Amino acid sequence: LRTPLAILRGRLEALQNGSWEDSQQQASVLVDEVIRLTRLVKDLESIGLAESGALQITKALINVNDIVDHLTPLRLAMEEDQIRFEVIIDDRVKQVEADSNRLMQILINLISNAMRHTESGGEIILKIAEVKNELLFSLHDNGAGIPSEHLPNIFDRFYRADESRSRESGGNGLGLAIARSYVEAHGGRIWVESQPGQGTTFFFTIPITDIRSI
Secondary structure (H helix, E strand, O other): OHHHHHHHHHHHHHHHHOOOOOOHHHHHHHHHHHHHHHHHHHHHHHHHHHHOOOOOOOOEEEEHHHHHHOOHHHHHHHHHOOOEEEEEEOOOOOEEEEOHHHHHHHHHHHHHHHHHOOOOOOEEEEEEEEEOOEEEEEEEEOOOOOOHHHHHHOOOOOOOOOOOOOHHHHOOOOHHHHHHHHHHHOOOOEEEEEOOOOOEEEEEEEEHHHEEOO
16 A cells, blocks of 8 residues: 555656646556555455455356356467467356456456466466366466465465565555455465466366256
8 A cells, every 4th residue: 555655655756846848648647556555445345345255245156158248358468478378168068157347356456466377388277167066267377487485475465476576566465465366255266386387377266056957
């Protein structure tokens, strides 16, 4: 929170003392910081609610193919970056009972994270399958991988395995923490497997009791 607040204070004080020209462009910069700060507060609020068990989950039947269709903007972004994106869905999986918005946010956060760590020419593969008593989602990228010492903390708030990434280019460090809180609010589990040079795979589940067949 300190970074956007410091920027806002510094520029507003500069406006007050006349060292910063009052213009539409400068106003836009301040609005952008307010939006970033608001998003950060909202993300922290969601995590807090989930950890306290107070996060509202509204479940409904969702067609799995509709989930994939909503990933189109990310697919197009990957095409621009020359990253191959493939989705593989088990034929037995037709519908899932879950909170549509929360489930989409889980996938968006995980895919966005994978995109940041996958170079042009790489690939990201999403698999959805029924395994025992759970619906299993797995997202694999063939990026650089994550050193083992970082894996236990990868879902912690603000934790960054690559400290060289700025907040601008690498997000605010809350995406994976939010994904974990939403998965657990559904009664599922989330974990990661990775080795340097061999890519990374994130897994999460939704209990099989929430699966419905057409």
